Amino acid sequence: MDKLEEIARTRKKSHARLVALKSKVYAAFLDLQKVAYEDGALKKKYKELTAVGISVAIDCESCMQWHIEQAAAAGASFEEILEAIEVAIEMGGGRPRCRRALPWKCSTA
Secondary structure (H helix, E strand, O other): OOHHHHHHHHHHHHHHHHHHOOOHHHHHHHHHHHHHHOOOOOOHHHHHHHHHHHHHHOOOHHHHHHHHHHHHHOOOOHHHHHHHHHHHHHHOOOOHHHHHHOOOOOOOO
16 A cells, blocks of 8 residues: 555544544534635635645645645646645745655646
């Protein structure tokens, strides 16, 4: 199993466990997530690209994997995702840890 599959598997397992536990806080988080990413003044694609950049800047691998997948599913091209990553690298002062985002697979690549 590669790293991406492992991250996705762990996230899905954790999600299922929190749902099964009927976590009120997690349920509220899921509601917040749904509302935050739905189309509004900004389309979902652009919100996901923003999240890609934030994920890289805070060095959250699970977040990177999830939001890159979601951005691609919302219609972002490989080039758009790459530019969001590049902006995050610049905002982080070019820290080498930001390079971890580059291996993530994108269905539009």
